[in-house]
Amino acid sequence: MAPDSPGPDEARSTVLLTFTGKDRPGVTSTVFATLATFGVDVLDIEQILLRRRLLLGVLVTAPRDHKALVRAAEAVAEELGMQVEVDHGTGDNQSRREGRSHVTVLGMPLRPRAFAAIAGRIADTGANIDRIERMARYPVTAIDLHVSGTDPDKLREVLAREAAAQQVDVAVQPAGLLRRGMRLIVMDVDSTLVQGEVIEMLAEEAGCLAEVARVTEAAMRGELDFEESLHERVRHLAGLEASAFDAVYERLRLSPGARTMVRTLKRLGYRFAIVSGGFTQVTDKIAADLGIDFAAANELEVADGRLTGRIVGPVVDRAGKAAALRRFAEEAGVPVAATIAVGDGANDLDMLSAAGLGIAFNAKPVVQQAADTTVNVPYLDTIVYLLGITREEVEAADAAAGITTPAPPLG
Numbered sequence: 253m254a255p256d257s258p259g260p261d262e263a264r265s266t267v268l269l270t271f272t273g274k275d276r277p278g279v280t281s282t283v284f285a286t287l288a289t290f291g292v293d294v295l296d297i298e299q300i301l302l303r304r305r306l307l308l309g310v311l312v313t314a315p316r317d318h319k320a321l322v323r324a325a326e327a328v329a330e331e332l333g334m335q336v337e338v339d340h341g342t343g344d345n346q347s348r349r350e351g352r353s354h355v356t357v358l359g360m361p362l363r364p365r366a367f368a369a370i371a372g373r374i375a376d377t378g379a380n381i382d383r384i385e386r387m388a389r390y391p392v393t394a395i396d397l398h399v400s401g402t403d404p405d406k407l408r409e410v411l412a413r414e415a416a417a418q419q420v421d422v423a424v425q426p427a428g429l430l431r432r433g434m435r436l437i438v439m440d441v442d443s444t445l446v447q448g449e450v451i452e453m454l455a456e457e458a459g460c461l462a463e464v465a466r467v468t469e470a471a472m473r474g475e476l477d478f479e480e481s482l483h484e485r486v487r488h489l490a491g492l493e494a495s496a497f498d499a500v501y502e503r504l505r506l507s508p509g510a511r512t513m514v515r516t517l518k519r520l521g522y523r524f525a526i527v528s529g530g531f532t533q534v535t536d537k538i539a540a541d542l543g544i545d546f547a548a549a550n551e552l553e554v555a556d557g558r559l560t561g562r563i564v565g566p567v568v569d570r571a572g573k574a575a576a577l578r579r580f581a582e583e584a585g586v587p588v589a590a591t592i593a594v595g596d597g598a599n600d601l602d603m604l605s606a607a608g609l610g611i612a613f614n615a616k617p618v619v620q621q622a623a624d625t626t627v628n629v630p631y632l633d634t635i636v637y638l639l640g641i642t643r644e645e646v647e648a649a650d651a652a653a654g655i656t657t658p659a660p661p662l663g
Contacts, residue, residue: 264314352427366418458489514542526548528550546583
């Protein structure tokens with residue numbers, strides 16, 4: 253079978269022209285109009301704009317008259333008020349090496365020392381940083397590195413240790429089509445999608461907060477069996493009026509960036525699910541408010557307008573969360589490999605492990621150690637940067653929909 257396109261001619265001579273200087277309209281068109289007079293083929297183009305400083309790299313096949321091309325490049329650079337470097341070589345612009353990853357670095361703020369350490373560990377693995385681009389500059393700084401030449405799993409292990417030492421977040425994902433496809437995002441609710449723990453808010457209404465909070469904390473650290481701890485906490489709620497559900501829901505606050513994340517990714521066809529060890533009487537309201545596609549949680553038994561202190565049906569525990577993720581993926585027609593799970597507690601561990609990408613969001617240490625990546629900044633919409641979406645793209649889509657966002661800080 254004939255190939256779709258001719259393979260690269262490794263022996264052919266090439267010229268790399270690199271223009272740098274102050275950006276202005278017409279730079280790119282002027283450079284290429286000059287190249288057009290030499291009958292060369294364009295093999296690759298890279299252009300970067302940083303603070304009105306432009307870097308334009310063009311790789312072309314070498315013309316018969318190298319010197320004439322150099323003179324023409326120098327002349328057009330002078331005309332544009334720029335500098336140009338000319339490098340001669342052989343070989344087409346070959347594919348980047350195997351083992352390609354996206355490494356997203358998040359800092360609040362991002363310090364040079366931390367970035368130097370991350371780049372150093374990438375080099376230690378034998379990998380190369382092929383490209384760097386900014387995903388966001390506020391309220392967190394998010395930088396995406398295109399890396400090649402090492403196994404993503406190995407790279408993730410190395411960078412996780414360095415990220416912890418430098419107090420930044422680093423996510424490593426294999427490069428490929430999956431990152432660009434429609435995915436299912438499955439989120440824990442308490443202390444992930446919303447701030448705080450619903451059961452503790454109910455306990456506050458019932459006047460037993462201290463007792464319930466102690467059990468909750470131990471369960472989230474993995475020191476207690478979740479199902480046993482849940483039954484114990486729910487027993488404290490016996491006699492509480494069912495109207496407390498409405499009172500708690502009114503007090504709930506979403507994590508910063510939650511609406512932005514859901515709104516942005518739904519525009520791209522993403523599906524959302526919430527899987528909670530909390531209670532349907534509250535999570536169903538959250539799902540309706542945000543337009544969540546799937547939801548699973550526990551149901552508190554209510555009789556004569558009051559809580560009985562019991563749960564109806566099987567408990568959504570650690571294993572139940574993972575089972576729900578798989579079930580929702582099947583219903584959404586999404587491969588499990590294309591799921592993203594976000595959670596913070598020990599009962600999220602199976603769900604994070606089952607997902608294609610498990611994200612520990614401001615999580616307990618045991619969860620951070622087990623997850624694919626960690627996010628320790630308070631903004632849930634940071635997740636969109638891990639998916640290759642920039643802050644500018646989010647704001648442009650919001651503006652088109654008539655949604656205003658706060659102005660960025662100067663600098």
